[in-house]
Amino acid sequence: MKTIPLINKNDAKAAKISAQFVLEVHKSLTDFLRAGVTLPEIDSFVGEKLRSLKCKSAFYKYRIPGQPPFPSQSCLSINDCVVHGTHTMSQRAIEPGDLVSIDIGVTHQGWIGDAAWTWAIEETTEENMKLMEAGRESLLAGVAAMQPNRPLMDFAKAVQNVAEKEYGFHLIRGLGGHGYGKSLHAPPFISNVASPIHP
Structure with missing residues (x-):
């Protein structure tokens, strides 16, 4: 089993800032998400928001050995897609009743923040x-x-x-x-x- 690394107060502060950026992106998505938007539009919105915060996606071009680089700024999963969906998986517009899970990963000053939220689109x-x-x-x-x-x-x-x-x-x-x-x-x-x- 890997041990949990200990960090100092400055590192904890830097990690907290990355987590706060994740929260800020999620809050901005709350106003953006609605029926009619597509996964590519959501991913583009996430990328623009990350740039405005002067941080980067922790997911974009992330590589697992033997796999192609991850193509999206965020992980986008609709309905029965469990995790790690991409903006290329579907071009259809989000519909009322859909569940949309968005995982945001932020890299800032070497520290990574990461959290997923799920939204119900209109009535579900x-x-x-x-x-x-x-x-x-x-x-x-x-x-x-x-x-x-x-x-x-x-x-x-x-x-x-x-x-x-x-x-x-x-x-x-x-x-x-x-x-x-x-x-x-x-x-x-x-x-x-x-x-x-x-x-």
Whole structure:
């Protein structure tokens, strides 16, 4: 298992600034997103907003060995696309009722901020609203479960309990979160599912 790197106060401040830029981009999307816009238009908007903040996308041209560079400024996932969708996946306009998840990654002064938000476009189904509520409530439960000197698996158990037992959804195995740092997927891996292979 990789250890979690310790950082000093100046590094923590720089990391916080990157996170604040992520928040600012998401807030600007709240006013921009509506039925009729396309994924390429959303991605272009994100790129322009990042430039106005004098920072860069942490995702654009990101490479995983053996894969082509990531083509988008942000990860754009509609409806049943779970994660890491791109602006090239669909040219259709977003429609009322769609769920749109946008993952923003920001690089600023060497530090990366990263967070995904999901929006319901206009009126949506009760099931979609329940899904978004389950996501929010499971995250809150996971954060509340994280305590000093406790294993990260406490987070996973809390998230899984809310999402699967309380709301009846099924979490995707193998997906989870990660640390903040100077690399996009900084350690540790934060599982959403209680498993003996994750600490």
